[in-house]
Amino acid sequence: MTTPDTEAPPARVRLFHASLVWPLQIEPLSLEVGKVRHWEELVRTQGTHPWKSLDDEFTEDPGMFRERHYREFVSFLPYVQRFLYGEGRCDRPKGSDSVKDSPMHVFRRKDIAVLRVTLREGSAPVELEVVHIDLYFFDDLDLVQLNVEVRARNLSLDTVRNILFRFGRAYPSGWDEEGGGLHSAHAVEWVGLDGQVMARSDTANREKFLKFVCQHRSPCISEHWASLLRPLVLADSDEPGALRFRLIEYHRMPITAYVALEQPRALSAEEWIRLGLASRLHPDEPLPIHEPTVIDFEKLYCQDRFWTNTEAGPNTRFICTGSSMMMVGDCDSAFFMDAERGVLAQFRHQYFLVFLLAHVHRAALLVFSDILVGAVNALTVSNDDSVRAFKRRIRSNFETFLRFTHRYWFHELSERPHVQAAFRMCSNHLRNDALYDEVRDETKEMSHYLDSDSQRRQSNTVVRLTVITILGLITTVTTGYFGMNIIAFGDGAPWERLLHGVLATSVFVGMVLFAIVRSKSLSELLEVLSDERAPLRSKARALWRVMTFRKP
Template sequence: MPDNLHTSIVRDFRQTLLWPVQLMTDHLVPGAVDAPWETLNAIKDSPWVEIEDDFLHSAPHLSETRYQEFVTFMPFAQRFLYGEGKHGHAAGGYGESPLHIFSRQDIRAVRITLPEHATPLTLRVAHIELYFFFDIDVAMLALEVTASDLALNDAMEILYRLGRTYPNYWDDTGEGGHCAKRVEWLDQHDQVIAASDYEDKARYLAFVKENHVPCVSLHWSALMSPLVQHYSGQSGELRYREIEYQRMPLMAYLAFDDVSTLSRGDLIRLGLVCQPWHSDTLPFSEQFLQDFEQQHCYDRYWDEVRQDPWSTTRIMCTGQNFVVVGSHQHRVFSNDKNGIKRHYQNQYFLLFLIAHFQKAALLMLSDRMVQAISRLNMQSEDSVKSFRSNIRHVTAVFLRFTHRYWFENVSDQAVAKDLFALMLKQLDSVSLFEKTRRRIMDMAEYLEGEEIKRQADTVVRLTVVTILGLIGTMTSGLLGMNLIDLTQTSLLEKLAYFGIVFVPVSLLTFYTVIKSRRLSLFLDALSNESTGMRYKLSKLARVWSGQLEDR
């Protein structure tokens, strides 16, 4: 790494990691709704404690910060995030929020050792939260770390390396590629609670060979505990597996003394979360980056000329990343009450959470369909029944997701509306939604077609049995009911005659049902006036032959 990198200082550094995972639950129980938050609450000695929302506190008034956050969103998004009040709940409305949020307070700092850095850096942990969603088997871990007076180069390295769940490769020194040299969770006494193991190549290779899924680093596994990775040997009632790429989606807030000292290369590296390099260079080719500002930058508060002091805030969104940079001295950027910094911690975070939750939920539903199809064996009746049950369940969950969680717009406030639209565009969520909807609807149509075909086949069989039974009914009617006078016989004799008739008629009926498909082909041929008697007789002969034609 060159020695002449940019020397700017980040006065206020914040990084928020968001890790979506798929919960592996028993979704095959008819009518059951999994409640992993109840399971987590019931686990003894769990570090996770469910948060009581400000809206449920006994305090007479809501905090002004939460009020500003609340009014940012449109009513349907408010009901998703906060639920309805006691009056709406009592009136049979939306009810409580489908969000269940847990927090843990035992981890107070993270110590990260970067490659080619002898001294580790310590970041404060602002909060660690775990989000569950009603009726959706997705959980999201949110971790925010902060630091002051951090060198820009170090800030770029932390952004690039902290949120890695496993290494992509190992370099010549044995360290995990793209990962920090070491990451440690610290308690309030600076004692290590858990540490990374990116350098343990044998563990990762063995896990992938055995389970065909990547292995999560030990420090992330410890952070999620008592939730355990699905394919690990650990025992646990709550199991998860990764659903996206190994680098977690992240948000970042960086405040500088003077943001104008950053070059275009610096800004692009921050926006794309690249490793630091010379400020007068670009991380990729000019042709590749020529429309970076148009595609990824929200410059409502940014002016290249900077004639006004407030026009020094740039917001960059590249799908996986949401990065805000600005000048620390300007109140519109760093105000803790109603500035960009407060919006980043509240409104922008919720926008980011909703957008990535929607994508994770759609990926989860797609994965469920793949599982159902991969297990389908058309030769096994039990497999076919299980397939139908799985697809019906996925279809029902998707419909509930569409009406409860799917929004293409969550706010009428200009900035929030624009940023959410940019997030959806960068994540390609609308296209993913349409593809998932079409696939699920195709499956539903397939099941409906199979059901109609099965019912039609049943009707054909019953029709054949009815036609053949009609012959005997009409014959007995024409011959009269007194061929055998049983009026003077005893009850025992009547029962004997009944049995003599009942047994062969029953056998004939069952035999007719067994041959009903072949008999239906014969009846079709018999009703076809354009065919000769020889053709009709051949169809009759095939009723007892081994050949069966498709209808």
């Protein structure tokens, strides 16, 4: 306890974990690459880049399968388990090492050991240990998720808030008076296993970002992120590469955080708000006390199922804003710090996957919407090739959306109340259900348009066939009346019979072609002739238009 005359010491974070989850839209592969999927192209080019395919934790040796992996697996419902982990080994073909029917493919690079962040100019750099860096690919989705997990010990709470606010930025939102990137860290460096700097941020390079936006009408990402993703390259850049990506959302990346605090019960209401909204609130600016997100902070974003605010505990608070997910607890709690059975294990496994799946849903829906917009923008109604390409894109997108609905889209993923509540809270803040309804309605509208266009074309074809059939009926009845032998062709020489056959065929082909060319005028003539109320003058005028090749 602190006396009124003494100031409470600044809060310390004994253990800090943070995981960035950055969704990116990946463009379809070019024809030169062939009919392979994105992750297969990454496998095919292994050896030219640091990304390696990562098998899941279900290794051949059961002794290497840890309890935290088991707890993660049984947290989810069976259909979610099949989505995340695939089928059993008994169903794999002989000699195959890949999980059967697993739609998620993970790649990891292990050449980076430390993330060095200088938050402000002149401040001491903070070194964060890189736990892992992964890429998640998904079958049937033009989507890839970058995951970067880092950790550190013994940081001040102010430093943690600054890291959460400044680290996950793809590009600067502007520049301050000194030329530094606005809202970004002053410097970010990836340090390799040998201690050498592998890549460094360039947010202060104002001309680079201005020039790129001016030329390409799209933002450029900072160099430390571009180097991390290679051989994936930005779609609008001049850098060569088969795997090209586009940004989907705002430059602030979704993030999850685990914060083990000394005496979390001692935090004031303002400190809780600043910590929970750390990725949104500038650490140096006053708290906007009149904003609804601040006024109703606990009601909107906090889940206090495991928060008792007592000495006995537990004192673990779950905070989710949609773009961020955070678990804050007491560093003196053995259960909160347990990396095998406790909250730390749950944060790094169950809760991370919950956050990942919620953002996969949102990102996939945004990609579907973008594909529809691109198809409409590329449509030129007067160009037949453009119309055919539009139909192919819409039907392909509709088929992919159906597979997404039945393979990836679900509302219930766990029978455990706290896991399911976390997923619903995250999805609700991201507005995934409303976004799904919007994309579904847009897809249905496009599908209905294609169906109506097909029906229109079919009706036009039926009209033409009807006209041709009527003309053929006249010929058939006439020749049938004369017994099909008006002229005795069988009595002539072979060349005469051949000549007569060619001439007759030419006449009938000409009649059919005439009927096709004039089918609209002929159909109008049939309508006028069948109309009992139409005067004789109108019927004669319609016949004259057909005979004189005038437009109806």
